[in-house]
Amino acid sequence: xxxxxxxxxxxxxxxxxxxxxxxxxxxxxxxxxxxxxxxxxxxxxxxxxxxxxxxxxxxxxxxxxxxxxxxxxxxxxxxxxxxxxxxxxxxxxxxxxxxxxxxxxxxxxxxxxxxxxxxxxxxxxxxxxxxxxxxxxxxxxxxxxxxxxxxxxxxxxxxxxxxxxxxxxxxxxxxxxxxxxxxxxxxxxxxxxxxxxxxxxxxxxxxxxxxxxxxxxxxxxxxxxxxxxxxxxxxxxxxxxxxxxxxxxxxxxxxxxxxxxxxxxxxxxxxxxxxxxxxxxxxxxxxxxxxxxxxxxxxxxxxxxxxxxxxxxxxxxxxxxxxxxxxxxxxxxxxxxxxxxxxxxxxxxxxxxxxxxxxxxxxxxxxxxxxxxxxxxxxxxxxxxxxxxxxxxxxxxxxxxxxxxxxxxxxxxxxxxxxxxxxxxxxxxxxxxxxxxxxxxxxxxxxxxxxxxxxxxxxxxxxxxxxxxxxxxxxxxxxxxxxxxxx
Numbered sequence: 001x002x003x004x005x006x007x008x009x010x011x012x013x014x015x016x017x018x019x020x021x022x023x024x025x026x027x028x029x030x031x032x033x034x035x036x037x038x039x040x041x042x043x044x045x046x047x048x049x050x051x052x053x054x055x056x057x058x059x060x061x062x063x064x065x066x067x068x069x070x071x072x073x074x075x076x077x078x079x080x081x082x083x084x085x086x087x088x089x090x091x092x093x094x095x096x097x098x099x100x101x102x103x104x105x106x107x108x109x110x111x112x113x114x115x116x117x118x119x120x121x122x123x124x125x126x127x128x129x130x131x132x133x134x135x136x137x138x139x140x141x142x143x144x145x146x147x148x149x150x151x152x153x154x155x156x157x158x159x160x161x162x163x164x165x166x167x168x169x170x171x172x173x174x175x176x177x178x179x180x181x182x183x184x185x186x187x188x189x190x191x192x193x194x195x196x197x198x199x200x201x202x203x204x205x206x207x208x209x210x211x212x213x214x215x216x217x218x219x220x221x222x223x224x225x226x227x228x229x230x231x232x233x234x235x236x237x238x239x240x241x242x243x244x245x246x247x248x249x250x251x252x253x254x255x256x257x258x259x260x261x262x263x264x265x266x267x268x269x270x271x272x273x274x275x276x277x278x279x280x281x282x283x284x285x286x287x288x289x290x291x292x293x294x295x296x297x298x299x300x301x302x303x304x305x306x307x308x309x310x311x312x313x314x315x316x317x318x319x320x321x322x323x324x325x326x327x328x329x330x331x332x333x334x335x336x337x338x339x340x341x342x343x344x345x346x347x348x349x350x351x352x353x354x355x356x357x358x359x360x361x362x363x364x365x366x367x368x369x370x371x372x373x374x375x376x377x378x379x380x381x382x383x384x385x386x387x388x389x390x391x392x393x394x395x396x397x398x399x400x401x402x403x404x405x406x407x408x409x410x411x412x413x414x415x416x417x418x419x420x421x422x423x424x425x426x427x428x429x430x431x432x433x434x435x436x437x438x439x440x441x442x443x444x445x446x447x448x449x450x451x452x453x454x455x456x457x458x459x460x461x462x463x464x465x466x467x468x469x470x471x472x473x474x475x476x477x478x479x480x481x482x483x484x485x486x487x
Contacts, residue, residue, distance in 0.1 A: 001026055002162040003482070006071055006219035009165055013060055013070045020060065020070030024053035024114050027072045031116065031163050037144060040157040042077050042135045043085050044117040052114040059112060067222050067246075069112030074167040076155050077118040078125055079105050079210075080199040088201045089121040089133035089151075092321050092328045092349030102199025103231045104168060104210050111226040116164050120154030123351045124318065125172055125203045127151050128424040130179070131415050132353040139411070140183055141483040142450055146408035149179030149424075155213045156183040160483055166214040166223055170200060172207045173306050174428025177440035180213055181403035181453025184442045184481060186474075187213050188220045188467070191460045192435035193238035195224075196231035204313035205236075207306075207432040217441065217470045221245035224463060240461060248464035251471045254288030258469070259396035263299035264427060266405065272446045273402045280400050280443060280454040283476040284469070294396060296387040299430055301380045306429040307422055308364050308377035314354075315361025321349060356418060385434040392459050398469045401427050403440040403453035427455060437463045441470045443477040451481065 001009070001018060012018050028046055035041050049072065056070035080086045080098035087093045101109065109115070122132045130138040130153025140148040141161035148157040152169030156179035159167050169176040171189035180187025188211045195210045202208060212223030225246065230239040260281060265274075281291050323329035323345030330344035350358070364373035391399065405426055414420045431438035437460070440453040454473060458466030 002030060005215045006165045006222055007067070007216070009071055010067045010222070014065055020053040020056040020114060021050065023070065024049050024072050024116070027116055027164055034161055034163060038139050038141055038157050038161055039136050040119055040138055040154045040161065040163060041074065041117045042087060042089070042120045042154070045084055045115055048084070049114050049116050052109070056112050056114060066111055068108065068226055070114060071112070071165050072114045072116050073108065074116050074119045074155060074158050074164040075105060076121055076152050076167065076169050078121060078170055078201045079168060080201070081105055081115070081118065084118065086118070086201065087135070088125070089123040089135060090349065090351065090354070091134040094134065094328065096327055100199065103196035103233060104227050105199065107229070108168070108226055113226070119158050119167055122151035122153065123354050124201065124314070125151040125170060125175055126314070126353050126357055128174070128178060128421050129414065130154065131411065132351055134351060137411060140408050142183065142408065146410055146450065147182065149182035149408065151175040152213060153179045156180055156185060156187070159183070159185045159213050159215065162482070166212055166219055168210060168227070169213045170208055170210050171432065172203050173310060173432050174425045176211050176213060177428050177438055177453070177455060178404055178424060180440040181442070182408040182451065184451030184479070184483070185213060185215055186217055186220050186442065186470070187211065187440045188224060188463070189431060189438045190224060190228065190463055191437045193236050194437070194461070194463065195227050196234045196237045198231055198233040202317040204310040205317065206313060207310060209432070217467050217474050218246060218249055220439070221249055221464070221467050238461070243464050245464045245467060248468055249471045250468060251287070251475050253284065253469050253472045256289045256397040256469065257395050258284050258289045258291050259294035259391055259399040260291060261294050261296045261299065261399060261401060263296050264401045266426065270406055272407070272452065273405065276444050276452050276454060277400070277402050280473060283473050284400065286476060287472040292396065294391050294399070296391065296430070298380060298383040298387050302384055302430045302433060303422065303426055305377040305380040305384070306425070306433060307360070308373050309381065309433070311357040311361035312365050312374050313361070315358045315365065318354070318358055321346065353418070381433045384430055388434045388436060397459070398466055399457040401455045401457065403427060403455040407446040407448070407450040407452055431457055436460060437466050439466055439470045441473050441477070442479040443473060444479070445481060
């Protein structure tokens with residue numbers, strides 16, 4: 001049952017092949033069997049899951065079921081969940097129990113989804129390998145000596161290992177798409193403003209966006225329909241209609257134009273990535289699309305601009321963790337005042353990567369450097385968005401690129417080299433800077449048998465059209481490989 005897609009499980013529940021209670025118990029057993037090795041879950045909400053499953057069974061029997069009713073899912077531990085710990089992978093929030101549900105959590109609960117628990121993540125979503133979590137690293141189920149990607153590595157590993165039907169993630173610079181590519185699943189980052197950010201622990205507020213992590217494109221469409229929509233609690237949430245994304249998945253892309261940006265050909269890029277990219281182009285041509293070369297000239301500045309803007313916003317957002325109202329508070333010595341409390345709390349509560357980014361952010365926002373770094377990065381960001389706007393205005397319907405510069409790399413290989421780690425986001429950060437939708441689709445395996453993904457970038461608010469192009473790749477790639485338990 002665990003190998004079925006979300007859409008297949010939904011049909012099985014409606015047809016009475018299995019009950020939500022049985023399915024939820026099955027998934028909980030799988031988590032018990034595999035999580036010790038993978039470390040993909042940091043909290044398992046067994047009692048709540050079974051309670052929600054029983055309620056879903058009642059809805060199904062009453063003929064009131066939707067496509068997500070009774071489906072067991074997991075939430076990245078960055079989403080606030082009422083009466084359930086929300087740690088954000090940090091010692092700072094190790095014991096924080098949120099008094100409310102994030103809008104995304106609330107929407108999926110109302111859609112009938114069953115919450116199995118919270119998934120592990122890089123601390124405060126800062127990382128590309130899921131090695132910075134206070135709760136320990138996450139292992140890739142394809143090869144447990146490799147990383148699952150980050151920051152949504154726990155969600156990616158849980159879906160890839162078939163411990164849940166789907167999971168939520170957040171994407172600030174590629175944190176849904178990169179781990180999806182490294183674990184052989186589908187990861188969708190919607191247009192900025194499509195999904196509410198209310199109740200998500202903020203990293204970089206102008207870049208963060210929640211999205212689904214699933215086995216297939218169709219499953220992503222079902223999840224996004226439930227997650228999306230205007231939220232008056234989020235001032236950046238767009239008040240525009242939410243279409244039926246699933247109904248748009250015809251796989252017919254005849255006559256569409258797909259752009260191939262020349263700037264995404266990087267020096268030293270593995271031949272396997274280049275080959276996969278070429279195969280992706282051939283698949284889309286086979287589907288009837290026209291392939292054109294395009295230029296996105298400011299792409300080369302995207303990574304440095306991102307690593308100025310994101311830490312700057314993080315330094316502001318993380319200033320609230322000071323030991324005063326909630327979260328970790330350091331033990332103070334006799335005579336210590338407020339300043340010592342701030343210093344000691346942050347020194348103990350934040351890990352090395354979070355401290356590094358907060359310091360970078362504080363530096364680029366400081367007097368004398370604000371114009372030299374932060375304002376310049378903002379201007380670059382505007383130019384990156386303009387590059388995309390011009391490409392779409394010239395008739396391009398979607399853009400095809402690699403999702404990652406390599407397959408999953410060994411644990412610890414890049415952990416001590418922050419710059420090397422940041423380079424993992426080279427193909428994904430432009431999408432966040434421009435606020436566009438992007439999706440990673442598994443499309444092949446490298447020579448060692450690890451999955452590789454292709455990225456598609458779409459026009460703002462046109463997630464349905466983007467997923468339809470992704471569907472065309474999925475249909476032709478025929479990616480059915482999955483990790484087999486060998487540990």
